[in-house]
Amino acid sequence: MTVLQTPTGFSLDNSGRRIVVDPVTRIEGHMRVEVNVDQENIIRNAVSTGTMWRGLEVILKGRDPRDAWAFVERICGVCTGCHALASVRAVEDALGIKVPKNAYLIREIMAKVLQWHDHVVHFYHLHALDWVNPVNALKADPRATSELQQMVSPSHPMASAGYFRDVQNRLKKFVESGQLGIFKNGYWDNPAYKLSPEADLMAVTHYLEALDFQKEIVKVHTIFGGKNPHPNYLVGGVPCAINIDGNGAAGAPLNWERLMFVRQRLQEAYEFSANVYVPDVIAIASFYKTWLYGGGLSGINVLDYGDYAAVPYDHSTNRLPGGVILNGNWDEVHPIDPRDPEQVQEFVTHSWYNYGDGNNDKGLHPWDGITEPNYVLGANFKGTKTNIQELDEAAKYSWIKSPRWRGNACEVGPLARYILAYAHGVDYVKGQVEDSLGRFNSLAGTALTAKQALPSTIGRTLARALEAHYCAKMMLDDFDALIANIKAGDTATANIEKWDPKTWPNEARGVGNVAAPRGGLGHWIRIKDGKIENYQCVVPTTWNGSPRDPKGGIGAFEASLMNTPMERPEEPVEILRTLHSFDPCLACSTHVISDKGEELTRVAVR
């Protein structure tokens, strides 16, 4: 029996029964988790493993920096566009390019459309089934469901008893067909599900409404970037030129009709998050008022770079300000500098990589990252190299590296941003938090404060919903600013003064940071002789899903599972619920870059 104390105060005890969940589903990419439960079925040790690796940064080496956005955009098709934005920002930072105001605003709108879309799809289609039982919805009274709908969201028009009855009938037919499709083998008789049948029916109905609407909001990307997923970006600006009333306006990428199209979709998104998404999360949370597990690192260390500057390039105007909070002290926010070699560093002690010089326990700043893939398993693992039964967390056990801020493991994501914004005193955010907590407390009959409620699985899910709605508000503001700027006579969308590589310095390096849906994202680039010399991404799920560091510090996924009781350990409802609250994105989190890494890649493809 081993009990380990972590620097953030968790006691890891791996003596109890080991439970393995692989694959973890309803996430982007591939992931495995192993936990040990004690005799009361409480989780006392957690081991999270990134189970995929694609090597995109090796692939970027030697390419044209202006092309990089498309490569890194394919890191992830769920948070599509945020890596592209981080990339063009990194390249522009390296080359000293400032984009025109219109381009800045169009990118801002696109980033928030992504944030909104990603959050909605995450909640309804990846996360809801951890809280909502579609089979139980068959027992609902449609009339009572209608009353519930009108109570939690009086402004949502789709609320009649007949509407809910139709959905219920369709669901009934589906279940009775015996072909349960995506609901097959779910944990539908597990007592971990707490909603009333009416709340289940309301949520299932909104699962379908959200599926229909999510395809509408992404059309904003289609207007500005030509398609979604994976809209097009451009170093120096945006590719969609503006022509409001000139010769050829009708065939221009952005004319008045296109802008009005965008305005309409933004307004609809605002109404959806106000009337459906936020009320649903509050209503569902109220049924789980006693289930305040899953806080993990969020009540201790949180981090974000800050984003959404109201004035282009002036980070003091960030509408979601950044920084680092340590040890749960919301009264002190440490400033963060992504260029400082002492702040953000990555470790590979427990990751399937090596640092070349034999010292695998040091931390490296992303500009200086070195990594070689090294898939080895520890002395105490069970199984074979290609059929793992149980991992040995004392050794290497993940394709994810371990980023740390001045050596501290931190949680990133909407909850981290909301805790930071709350601590910074951002009025809109404070208002949202107080209002939603008030509604929650009144439904649940509780009196929880922000500091009690936010650091939890439910708090993480609530913060995401609130952030989606804040983004809807901000993108409408950005749209108004765009129209005002065009009205003032500025129609520029691209700065191509430094388009030609001949205008670049021989060597340059830059950073691009984005408030990505899953948390603070950073891309670091080195350019030499017009080509990419080095490219490194430190992404949100690398922070949250990281394995242990040399000091024994655990990442946010592992911390969040600690001390959670499971109703039935063989049915991982609670594990999925808390892991999903982070919206894990594994394709994002696993990457590599190195000179020596290339040696491994000289294998002929037949």
Place this chain on the structure above:
Amino acid sequence: MMTETFYEVMRRQGITRRSFLKFCLLTATALGLGPQFVPQIANAMETKPRTPVLWLHGLECTCCSESFIRSAHPLAKDVVLSMISLDYDDTLMASAGHQAEAILDEIIEKYKGNYILAVEGNPPLNQDGMSCIIGGKPFVDQLRRVAKDCKAIISWGSCASFGCVQAARPNPTRATPVHEVITDKPIIRVPGCPPIAEVMTGVITYMLTFDRIPPLDRMNRPLMFYSQRIHDKCYRRPHFDGGQFVEAFDDESARKGYCLYKVGCKGPTTYNACSTVRWNEGTSFPIQAGHGCIGCSEDGFWDKGSWYARLSNIHQFGIEANADKIGGAAAAAVGGAVAVHAAISALKRAQHKGE
């Protein structure tokens, strides 16, 4: 018998018996069968359970799934609830771990030879296949296991079809397209990064409706979506023909919507439906939004030069005559053979059902 049939699904969606029979007549016509086969087809559809689809994910970015759920016609929810039985898809399914893996065994056993395998992403072969691990084992093992008894494979997107970004030089994980690993099954390739949503649901609903693989070109892409270059149907084509080009981003020509060929557009060498079907319910497509096509549905497009480098090979064979010569004849032969084969299968099924 609890299983819902295709007919019941259609009725539930408000399709009348009369329309249903008309649909069967169209199906018969499309299959080259006479009207006397309508009752057999109707009977087959009335008794047919939804086809199970097992959707596996390898090395990928999930953009194909994201595109799929954007489908407007048909709506993604109708496909998933009423047209197919999406029994395994780790992005959307409720269960995880052992309970998820158990579904594969059950469907393989129960629907041997009758389920469709959809693959998003691809298997890596380096690192013992362990740079993509499912259930503690290499993804390629899962792929082989599920492929063995499937009816047909749909390779979604450029990853499964060609390798895509992780297979770009130097391909560190040796990411390998599906057809190089599975060689004994019919494979329909639906490339694009991602493919257009309505192309994805179009391929699936075509297969369910006509019970055959759509006619394919020599690269096994559906002819109905991939037989023409984006350039052939581009709304900016008159500017190309008229010699009116964008010379730099945001110049006067860019604002007038002139041709993007000189800023690197790969439309002249890319086979896809972007300029016809367009994206996100026909809203727009990359060229309409001012950026050249990057050629994302073409094999190895990541290694064919910068997005902004002007194509240098199109003048040699002329815009009109080129790739039709290269692939047209072979494609017609293969596509024809597949169609004939499929029609015979369908005929046999219809006859069998009629007995």
